[in-house]
Amino acid sequence: MKRIGVAIIGCGNIAKNHVEAYLAFPDRCRILAVCDIYKDKAREFAARYAVQDVDVEEDYHELLSRADIDLVSICLPPSQHCQVSMDFMQAGKDVVCEKPMAASLEEADRMNRMAEQTGRLLSVISQNRYKNDLFKVKRLLDSRVLGRVLMVRVNSMWYRGSNYYDLWWRGTWENEGGGCTLNHSVHQIDLLNHLVGKPLSVLSVIDNLNHDNSEVEDASISILRYPRMLAQIDVTLCDHDEKQEILIITENATISVPWSLHAVRQLPNGFFEVDEKAMAAIQKRFDAIPDLMHEGHDGQILNVLKAISKEEVLEVSGHDGRNALELIYAIYQSATEKREVELPLDRNSAFYTKEGMLRVVPKFFKKTKSVDNLSGEITLGRN
Ligand SMILES: NC(=O)c1ccc[n+]([C@@H]2O[C@H](COP(=O)([O-])OP(=O)(O)OC[C@H]3O[C@@H](n4cnc5c(N)ncnc54)[C@H](O)[C@@H]3O)[C@@H](O)[C@H]2O)c1
Numbered sequence: 001m002k003r004i005g006v007a008i009i010g011c012g013n014i015a016k017n018h019v020e021a022y023l024a025f026p027d028r029c030r031i032l033a034v035c036d037i038y039k040d041k042a043r044e045f046a047a048r049y050a051v052q053d054v055d056v057e058e059d060y061h062e063l064l065s066r067a068d069i070d071l072v073s074i075c076l077p078p079s080q081h082c083q084v085s086m087d088f089m090q091a092g093k094d095v096v097c098e099k100p101m102a103a104s105l106e107e108a109d110r111m112n113r114m115a116e117q118t119g120r121l122l123s124v125i126s127q128n129r130y131k132n133d134l135f136k137v138k139r140l141l142d143s144r145v146l147g148r149v150l151m152v153r154v155n156s157m158w159y160r161g162s163n164y165y166d167l168w169w170r171g172t173w174e175n176e177g178g179g180c181t182l183n184h185s186v187h188q189i190d191l192l193n194h195l196v197g198k199p200l201s202v203l204s205v206i207d208n209l210n211h212d213n214s215e216v217e218d219a220s221i222s223i224l225r226y227p228r229m230l231a232q233i234d235v236t237l238c239d240h241d242e243k244q245e246i247l248i249i250t251e252n253a254t255i256s257v258p259w260s261l262h263a264v265r266q267l268p269n270g271f272f273e274v275d276e277k278a279m280a281a282i283q284k285r286f287d288a289i290p291d292l293m294h295e296g297h298d299g300q301i302l303n304v305l306k307a308i309s310k311e312e313v314l315e316v317s318g319h320d321g322r323n324a325l326e327l328i329y330a331i332y333q334s335a336t337e338k339r340e341v342e343l344p345l346d347r348n349s350a351f352y353t354k355e356g357m358l359r360v361v362p363k364f365f366k367k368t369k370s371v372d373n374l375s376g377e378i379t380l381g382r383n
Contacts, residue, residue: 004029005068007093009084010075011036011045012373014098017051017380018073021301022280028305030250032069033068041373043077055256060084071308073301073363074192077169078177082107085122089114093119093307096304100186101321103177104354105329115318123304123314126190129242130299133259136289137248138195140255145285146169149196152231154246156185157239158217162211164237168370171214173361177354179216181206182328184200185235188244188315190324192231192267193246198225199231201342206335208364212257215363222331233331242379243318253282261286276328294346295379303317329357336361 006029008015015034022029031051038044039058043057046054057257061068064087070239072088074097082102085095100125102108115121115122119212128134140146158180165171176183202224206217244258253263261280264272294302306312326345333351334341 001028001162001167001309003027004072004305005032005066006030006071006073007033007063007066007069008073009035010077011038011042011089012075015045015073015075016049018075019045019051020095021297022073023049023051024298025302025305028302028309029071033057033063033066035063038213038373046075046299051107052151061087064088064093068092071096071304077175078183079103079169079175082111085174086114089118089120092118094304094308096123096125096301097318097321099190099321099324100177100182100328101325103175104352105322105325106347106353106356107317108325111253112318112322121304121307121314122318123300123307124317124318124324125297126187126194126298126316126320126324127196127296127300128187129316130189130292130295130297131257132257132291133257133296134246135292136286137246137255137257137259139215139280139289140286141248141250142197143285143353144246146253146255149229149248149250151229151249152192152196152246154185154188154192155229155243156180156188156233156235157241157243158184158237159240160211160237160243163345163374165211165214165367166369166371168372169373171211171216171367173215173319173358173363174354176216178328178332179206179214179220180218180237181220181222181235181331182216182325184237185220185233186247186324186328188235189327190320192233192325193320193323195246196226196229196231197339198343199226199327201340202223202327202335203347204331206332206362209236212365214365215241215367215368217364220331220335224327228256234352241291252278261293270320311332318340323335332357332361 168176204222
């Protein structure tokens with residue numbers, strides 16, 4: 001099998017997860033180039049992860065005409081995802097783009113059109129789909145053993161210090177595309193779409209509670225309507241923790257990611273008792289689903305490599321990335337206009353384009369401090 005030639009664009013925090021994933025599958029691929037506007041950073045990055053025989057570039061355009069590069073990981077700030085992904089797809093490369101897919105829905109649509117026109121694969125990172133609990137809960141829901149989903153509560157409650165927003169591209173609508181609803185809860189929002197489909201409408205509030213070097217929100221609460229189903233998404237960067245939880249109430253049980261299970265039986269007076277038998281049966285179904293061979297970025301990148309060699313279908317596409325963005329920009333529209341917003345998001349809405357959104361979104365605080373780099377390891381959220 002020909003090994004897939006890979007380039008990594010942007011050698012900051014998240015690039016580590018891409019490199020480790022590609023290095024985990026040496027029979028399938030090899031990293032040929034890394035690129036960062038800070039060439040030394042790219043060079044140190046390649047050395048740190050012992051990437052052998054790799055070319056180091058500071059301008060990604062140098063890589064567009066390289067016939068040996070087949071696949072590119074875009075690990076850049078969100079406002080650059082669209083242009084750089086489009087350039088590589090136009091040059092005939094498949095693309096793995098970090099979340100969030102883009103800094104507007106209009107950009108996401110352009111990226112998907114480019115993928116269709118060029119016949120390239122475009123995958124948007126949603127590594128939490130490749131976590132055992134989530135994967136098994138999805139399988140359970142699809143098996144219909146739980147009956148209808150009635151209500152879902154999503155927590156994306158994280159902590160980021162006030163200096164988090166000192167990094168140059170964070171904390172402005174222009175460069176980051178949004179606040180924690182976009183950049184952090186995009187994980188959970190993709191999972192929600194993946195588990196229960198798209199909502200009919202959303203009603204949201206957003207605010208900035210404790211990050212005053214930032215224009216964007218650090219908290220949002222949203223209520224979503226579906227046919228005979230409701231959901232709530234709570235998002236913040238002020239929680240002294242890094243929780244990612246999805247609670248799912250179905251006709252037959254209440255389950256969650258991370259995994260928990262409760263099932264009750266009704267009593268003649270309408271109250272309940274624990275239904276041990278039902279719980280045991282559901283737990284048995286859950287336990288019978290085999291663990292994933294690879295979790296997180298490794299799992300998703302392996303799927304992309306197998307999709308390129310036509311062994312599997314692409315599991316997380318640009319359309320999935322777009323669906324998450326659509327809900328997020330509907331949240332921003334609802335919060336800004338103080339009303340319930342229906343999906344699909346109207347292409348004539350100010351919230352469809354970046355320029356339109358920049359005109360109308362609240363800018364909570366003026367960003368006055370900006371640094372080129374922040375040092376130190378990052379965390380990716382528990383579970
Ligand atoms: N999947 C996850 O869990 C996860 C976690 C963290 C970040 N991310 C996402 O990854 C993306 C990058 O985030 P990060 O935290 O790694 O940011 P970062 O700022 O640490 O890294 C970005 C890198 O890109 C470089 N860069 C900027 N413009 C460039 C250009 N035109 N050409 C080449 N290099 C360029 C910067 O110098 C920097 O080294 C963001 O979209 C972010 O939301 C995803």
